[in-house]
Amino acid sequence: MKKTTIFTVLIAIMIGLLQLYLPNKYSYLYGNDTGGSRLMNVLRLGKGILDFWKESRRYIAEQVPDTTPEFGDTFDFIVIGAGTAGATIAARLSEISQIKVLLIEDGPHESLYMDVPLIAGILQTTNINRKHQTKPSDKYCLGMEGNSCVFPTGKVVGGSSVLNYMIASRGGAEDYDRWAEMGNKGWAYQDVLKYFKKLETMEIPELKSDNDYHGTNGPVHIAYPP
Numbered sequence: 001m002k003k004t005t006i007f008t009v010l011i012a013i014m015i016g017l018l019q020l021y022l023p024n025k026y027s028y029l030y031g032n033d034t035g036g037s038r039l040m041n042v043l044r045l046g047k048g049i050l051d052f053w054k055e056s057r058r059y060i061a062e063q064v065p066d067t068t069p070e071f072g073d074t075f076d077f078i079v080i081g082a083g084t085a086g087a088t089i090a091a092r093l094s095e096i097s098q099i100k101v102l103l104i105e106d107g108p109h110e111s112l113y114m115d116v117p118l119i120a121g122i123l124q125t126t127n128i129n130r131k132h133q134t135k136p137s138d139k140y141c142l143g144m145e146g147n148s149c150v151f152p153t154g155k156v157v158g159g160s161s162v163l164n165y166m167i168a169s170r171g172g173a174e175d176y177d178r179w180a181e182m183g184n185k186g187w188a189y190q191d192v193l194k195y196f197k198k199l200e201t202m203e204i205p206e207l208k209s210d211n212d213y214h215g216t217n218g219p220v221h222i223a224y225p226p
């Protein structure tokens, strides 16, 4: 059995066990339908595992296949790294039909189980994390063993966004303004704000109507955790 399948089954079992033993506390994960006998719950767990496994097979089958370029192939753009930035740039460039784009990624394809937010921490122990370690220093990581911090980054299609905690945070306005002051035209916060707005659909009720700072029609949906 492939590693991915084993992992998928383990995650499904974990979700099922939550359903069996913590029905009230975690009901927001799977709804309130926790009635029925224990046997029924076990059967539902089995069905859940099967559905998740089938869904992950379908997901993998739908991935864009790896295509190694032939010798002599030419491209208008070569994007190195299919992380947060690279995948977005390649996707946007690909919207122009006359343009040929090559996207190169060092890591494997993403699997469905990697989308489960609960396991973000576990993913850091796998081969999709580059597992960098900072150099020992007397200026930072002073509370860590050997004054060195673990510095995770993604090595997978999706990059570090596959490992991250999905907290929506923008860079600080002062940083953008300072970059502009240093001579980088177009990088002031007011310049980049339109792109932050363009990419988001704000679903937090109190912020939805704040059209000066938030977008309502972008691909990234921002909401409170369920």
Ligand SMILES: Cc1cc2nc3c(=O)[nH]c(=O)nc-3n(C[C@H](O)[C@H](O)[C@H](O)COP(=O)(O)OP(=O)(O)OC[C@H]3O[C@@H](n4cnc5c(N)ncnc54)[C@H](O)[C@@H]3O)c2cc1C
Binding pocket: 080, 081, 082, 083, 084, 085, 086, 104, 105, 106, 107, 152, 153, 154, 155, 156, 157, 158, 159, 160, 161, 163, 164, 165, 166, 167, 168, 169
């Ligand atoms: C553990 C963790 C938690 C985080 N939590 C949050 C959060 O909650 N909210 C938030 O907004 N941000 C969070 N971040 C930060 C955010 O995920 C990153 O800032 C963002 O994903 C970086 O995007 P990137 O495109 O610059 O790099 P990456 O997404 O890291 O992409 C770089 C890609 O390039 C590939 N690559 C590198 N070298 C090569 C090469 N030579 N050839 C081919 N491919 C190569 C890598 O494999 C990788 O896939 C978190 C990051 C980590 C690691």
